[in-house]
Every structure is written in C-alpha cells, then in structure tokens.
Amino acid sequence: MAEFSLPHDSYFLGFDSSTQSLKATILDSNLNIIASELIHFDSDLPRYKTKDGVYRDSSINGRIVSPTLMWVEALDLIFQKLSKSNLDFSKIAAVSGSGQQHGSVYWKIGSSKILSSLDHKKSLLEQLESAFSIKESPIWMDCSTTVECRAIEKACGGALELARVTGSRAYERFTGSQIKKIFDHQPEIYNSTERISLVSSFMASIFIGAYAAIDHSDGAGMNLMDIKEKAWSKIVLEATAPGLESKLGDLAPAYAVAGNIASYFVERYHFNKDCLVVQWSGDNPNSVAGLTLNIPGDLAISLGTSDTVFMITKDPNPGLEGHVFPSPVDAEAYMVMLVYKNGSLTREDVRNRCAEKSWDIFNKFLQQTQPLNGGKLGFYYKEHEILPPLPVGYHRYIIENFSGALDLDELKEQEVDEFDPPSEVRGLIEGQFLSMRAHAERFGMPSPPKRIIATGGASANHCILSSIASIFGCDVYTVQRPDSASLGAAVRAAHGWLCNKKGGFIPISDMYMDKLEKTSLSCKLSASSGDQELVSKYAAIMKKRTEIESRLVQKFGRC
Ligand code: ADP
Ligand code: XUL
Numbered sequence: 190m191a192e193f194s195l196p197h198d199s200y201f202l203g204f205d206s207s208t209q210s211l212k213a214t215i216l217d218s219n220l221n222i223i224a225s226e227l228i229h230f231d232s233d234l235p236r237y238k239t240k241d242g243v244y245r246d247s248s249i250n251g252r253i254v255s256p257t258l259m260w261v262e263a264l265d266l267i268f269q270k271l272s273k274s275n276l277d278f279s280k281i282a283a284v285s286g287s288g289q290q291h292g293s294v295y296w297k298i299g300s301s302k303i304l305s306s307l308d309h310k311k312s313l314l315e316q317l318e319s320a321f322s323i324k325e326s327p328i329w330m331d332c333s334t335t336v337e338c339r340a341i342e343k344a345c346g347g348a349l350e351l352a353r354v355t356g357s358r359a360y361e362r363f364t365g366s367q368i369k370k371i372f373d374h375q376p377e378i379y380n381s382t383e384r385i386s387l388v389s390s391f392m393a394s395i396f397i398g399a400y401a402a403i404d405h406s407d408g409a410g411m412n413l414m415d416i417k418e419k420a421w422s423k424i425v426l427e428a429t430a431p432g433l434e435s436k437l438g439d440l441a442p443a444y445a446v447a448g449n450i451a452s453y454f455v456e457r458y459h460f461n462k463d464c465l466v467v468q469w470s471g472d473n474p475n476s477v478a479g480l481t482l483n484i485p486g487d488l489a490i491s492l493g494t495s496d497t498v499f500m501i502t503k504d505p506n507p508g509l510e511g512h513v514f515p516s517p518v519d520a521e522a523y524m525v526m527l528v529y530k531n532g533s534l535t536r537e538d539v540r541n542r543c544a545e546k547s548w549d550i551f552n553k554f555l556q557q558t559q560p561l562n563g564g565k566l567g568f569y570y571k572e573h574e575i576l577p578p579l580p581v582g583y584h585r586y587i588i589e590n591f592s593g594a595l596d597l598d599e600l601k602e603q604e605v606d607e608f609d610p611p612s613e614v615r616g617l618i619e620g621q622f623l624s625m626r627a628h629a630e631r632f633g634m635p636s637p638p639k640r641i642i643a644t645g646g647a648s649a650n651h652c653i654l655s656s657i658a659s660i661f662g663c664d665v666y667t668v669q670r671p672d673s674a675s676l677g678a679a680v681r682a683a684h685g686w687l688c689n690k691k692g693g694f695i696p697i698s699d700m701y702m703d704k705l706e707k708t709s710l711s712c713k714l715s716a717s718s719g720d721q722e723l724v725s726k727y728a729a730i731m732k733k734r735t736e737i738e739s740r741l742v743q744k745f746g747r748c
Pocket of ligand 2: 362471497
C-alpha cells in the first residue's frame with residue numbers, strides 16, 4: 190500500500206472546543222505530539238460564571254446553553270498560551286478542529302463582513318462581541334425541545350423514517366429541533382440571523398475569516414442532512430423552519446479544505462499565509478481519527494463529559510436507538526454511536542458525595558468492593574438521560590438472596606434509599622457500563638468486542654477501565670493522551686493537507702499505518718485475567734438490570 194509523506198519539518202494543529210474546555214494538540218510531520226495546551230472554561234474564564242462550561246437554566250425545564258463569546262475568548266487565551274510556549278506558527282501546514290456535537294451558533298446579519306475584516310491588532314473577543322443574534326448557544330446537554338422533536342418526526346413520516354433519512358430519530362439536543370424552537374418562539378431572532386453554524390464550523394469560520402461549510406460527519410448530528418446523499422434533506426428542512434437552507438450554507442466532506450488561514454492569524458501570530466484550514470468536525474468523529482479506529486470489531490468508548498460508545502461500519506442500519514454519522518476519514522464508511530449524558534459529571538457527583546472529592550478514594554472503594562457488588566444495582570441520572578430516556582433521579586436496588594450464581598431469573602429485587610459509600614461507587618461504575626454493554630448489544634455492536642479503545646478525561650482512570658474490561662469481557666486499550674478529539678483533529682489536519690495535495694480523497698490509513706498506531710495505542714488492560722465466569726455473571730446481572738430499566742422507563746417515561 191502506498192504511504193504518502195507529510196512535508197518535512199512542518200506541524201499540524203488540532204483543537205477541541207468541548208463542553209468544559211478548549212484543547213490544542215500539535216503534531217510534527219511524523220505525527221508525534223510536540224505540544225499541547227488547554228483552557229478550562231470555569232477556572233480560566235471565571236467572568237462567564239459557567240459550571241462545567243454551561244448554564245443550566247432553572248426557569249425553563251431542560252434548557253442548557255453556553256455563552257458563545259466564552260468560546261471566542263478561549264481562542265484568544267489559548268493563542269496567548271501557545272505564543273508564550275514559543276511555538277513557531279510559521280511551520281504549521283494545516284489546522285483543523287473538533288467541536289462538541291450538536292451545539293449551534295447564530296451569526297447576526299452583517300457578521301460575514303466583521304469576519305472578513307478582522308483587525309490583527311485587536312482580540313477576537315473585542316471584534317466579535319456584537320456578531321451573534323443569540324448570545325447563549327444551545328448545546329448537546331439541552332433537552333428542552335421535546336415538542337419540536339415530535340413535530341419534526343410527525344411531519345417527516347415518523348421517527349423511523351426520520352432516522353432512515355438523517356441517521357437518527359429526532360433528539361432534543363440535535364440542532365434541527367433547537368432551530369425550530371428558536372423560529373417558533375423568537376421568529377425575530379431567527380430572521381435577524383444570516384448564518385447558523387455548528388460549534389465546529391463556527392470555529393472554522395473564525396480561522397478562515399468567512400463562513401465555513403458544515404462537514405458531513407458533524408452535519409449528521411442535526412437531523413437535517415440526508416446521510417446517504419450527504420445533502421440537506423428538503424423535507425426535514427421544511428419541517429424545521431422556513432428559509433433554512435440559505436442560513437445553513439453548504440455541506441463539505443470533513444477532509445476538504447475550508448480555506449486558507451485568515452490574514453488575522455498571519456499578521457497576529459505569524460502563520461504562513463499558505464497554511465490550510467481543514468474542515469472542522471464533531472468531537473466524536475474526530476476521535477475516530479485520533480483512535481485510528483478502522484478495524485471491524487473494535488469498539489471505542491469515550492469517557493468525557495458525555496460517555497459515548499462507537500464503531501465503524503460500511504453498512505449502517507439507522508433505527509430508533511443510536512446515531513449514524515458519515516465517517517470523517519473514510520468516504521465509504523459510517524460511524525455508529527450511542528450517547529449517555531450521565532458520564533463524568535455524574536461520576537464526579539458520586540465521588541464528591543461518597544469519596545471525599547478524591548479520585549484516589551473513589552478508586553480505593555472500587556478496589557475494596559467485589560465485582561457484582563453483592564447484588565447491589567444502581568441507576569444514576571444527575572441529568573435527564575438520553576439512553577434510556579429517563580428524568581433526573583437515582584434508583585438503587587438489592588437483589589435478595591444474591592449468591593453470585595448465574596441464575597437470577599427467580600430472584601426479586603428490593604428498592605432501597607442508599608448504599609454504603611464503597612457500594613455506591615461500585616454501583617455507579619457497574620451500572621454505567623452494564624447499561625452501555627446492554628444497549629450496545631441491542632444496537633448490534635460486537636459482543637464481545639475484539640478490543641475496546643478508551644478515551645476522554647476518565648480514561649486516565651485505570652480502575653474504571655479495569656471494570657470495563659471485566660464487564661465487556663475484552664482487552665481495553667488507551668491512547669497516549671486522553672484527548673483523542675484534539676489529537677484526531679490534528680491528524681485530520683494532516684489528512685486534509687494530503688488530500689488537497691493529491692487533488693482528491695486518499696485513505697487516512699495510507700498516512701498513519703505504522704506511525705499513528707504507535708503514537709496512539711499505548712496501554713493495554715486485560716479482562717480480569719481472562720475470567721470468563723465473571724463475564725458470564727455480569728451478563729446475567731445485566732439482564733436483570735435491563736428488566737428493571739424497562740420498568741423505570743414505563744413508569745417515568747422520557748424527559
Ligand atoms: P470534555 O471533552 O467533554 O469537555 P474531557 O474528555 O476533557 O471532557 O473529560 C473531562 C472529565 O474527565 C472531567 O469532568 C473529570 O470528571 C474526568 N476525569 C479526569 N480525570 C479523571 C480520573 N482520574 N478519574 C475519573 N474521571 C476523571
Ligand atoms: C454526541 C453528544 C456528545 C457531545 C459531547 O451525540 O451529544 O457526545 O458531542 O461533546
């Protein structure tokens with residue numbers, strides 16, 4: 190297989206504008222990480238008063254937003270930090286990035302002019318202060334659009350038909366229902382908007398000094414794009430808001446060049462004027478690139494603010510659960526994914542209540558307690574959950590007369606108010622990953638997977654990874670650094686640079702075959718020394734847990 194080489198002595202810069210932070214990773218032409226930087230929204234930009242990077246609106250049920258200008262100022266700050274670290278910006282051949290999926294940005298009429306005439310003597314914040322028709326961007330954690338979701342599904346022939354076309358049934362956090370809500374409730378704001386960007390294309394727009402297209406992978410997280418045609422679906426656009434197509438602009442493949450870097454960055458930070466900006470994409474699609482996920486049977490688990498589980502397939506079958514997005518690095522492939530809103534923030538909540546706010550104590554409790562938790566099962570929803578669709582609430586059960594045997598069918602469970610702290614910690618971790626395994630199997634993901642590749646902030650925690658290995662019954666690998674989204678963005682910057690040089694798509698595997706795998710897959714955790722009996726016991730308790738989950742869904746319904 191041909192291997193294409195990247196220009197010697199050049200760098201590739203990748204960002205990740207995520208829920209809690211903005212991260213940057215810089216790779217050299219051998220795809221080795223040479224620098225990284227991070228701006229943590231809550232602590233580095235306290236004037237926005239966010240908690241976990243977001244505002245939870247107590248007056249409107251389920252409304253969760255982030256201040257758009259905080260993301261702009263984070264870009265100013267990260268460049269200050271990168272400048273101080275003496276990074277030679279002139280060596281950067283291409284830049285790309287990743288954005289939290291689904292979040293949207295509303296550019297006011299006239300803002301394209303502001304974008305195209307940015308003055309390098311001023312900060313981005315100063316110049317973009319009045320560029321947005323909505324100051325608070327709806328983000329992926331929002332679940333205030335149930336009414337709009339049902340209306341869109343109805344107008345498009347039902348949830349399954351919408352999933353068949355767009356890759357997902359209507360979800361509250363997806364951008365289409367968010368846009369519909371704005372049009373239905375604030376038509377004047379909708380009408381004063383000239384462009385709607387995703388977080389990813391919004392950041393790319395700043396880098397090229399013009400509105401950037403939305404890429405096919407992140408575009409599929411809007412419930413507006415036909416995933417087979419890779420074009421806006423007329424029927425869904427009509428069901429969402431009038432005149433929407435011109436506000437969304439074009440779609441483009443993730444490996445395409447969005448444009449050359451804007452003169453603002455050339456003059457202010459001394460980028461080379463030929464530096465390319467490759468389309469930005471969503472954080473989960475970028476992780477596909479960062480994790481070198483291309484082997485059938487491999488499953489990726491991302492443990493960031495959200496928990497996600499995803500894999501690559503050539504033959505997706507979109508249904509009522511989960512999502513299908515075009516792969517950002519393979520024009521023929523798709524990624525399929527399940528998403529959980531109760532990821533790291535819920536783990537932090539249990540850590541803070543039960544383990545003195547310390548991951549060390551949290552881990553000590555995990556090590557002290559036995560797998561299967563003596564039959565104690567927990568369901569922990571600090572936020573409205575996506576999968577299963579359950580409202581905020583914690584539910585705890587003890588299986589009576591539990592002996593750890595495989596046959597649980599006859600055994601009854603009893604609901605209790607609390608567990609002792611160590612059991613609460615194990616109940617949470619086992620609960621999260623038993624749920625993930627059950628949904629992944631139901632969704633048709635491999636069981637057991639050949640291997641799991643873990644990423645995201647919590648993948649730094651080996652005690653959590655070792656529970657995942659036992660529950661899924663396979664080896665768990667991690668990447669060199671837990672931020673595969675910004676790493677993947679830097680890899681995609683290099684891939685986009687090569688595709689541009691060759692004048693068309695080339696498989697990303699031609700670029701990284703032996704290079705990135707080595708950079709990337711650095712640690713392997715075995716499934717509890719091959720303890721197959723434990724894996725089977727987990728399968729039995731998972732069945733019991735799924736039964737209880739179904740009853741909870743019947744009783745409490747969706748959020
Ligand atoms: P995002 O990209 O969604 O903003 P990250 O992938 O950066 O999030 O992950 C941040 C989360 O990582 C934090 O909320 C924190 O709870 C979690 N985290 C960091 N270190 C650990 C650890 N040692 N054990 C468990 N979780 C951790
Ligand atoms: C994916 C999703 C989350 C966000 C988090 O559908 O909602 O994983 O991308 O950044």
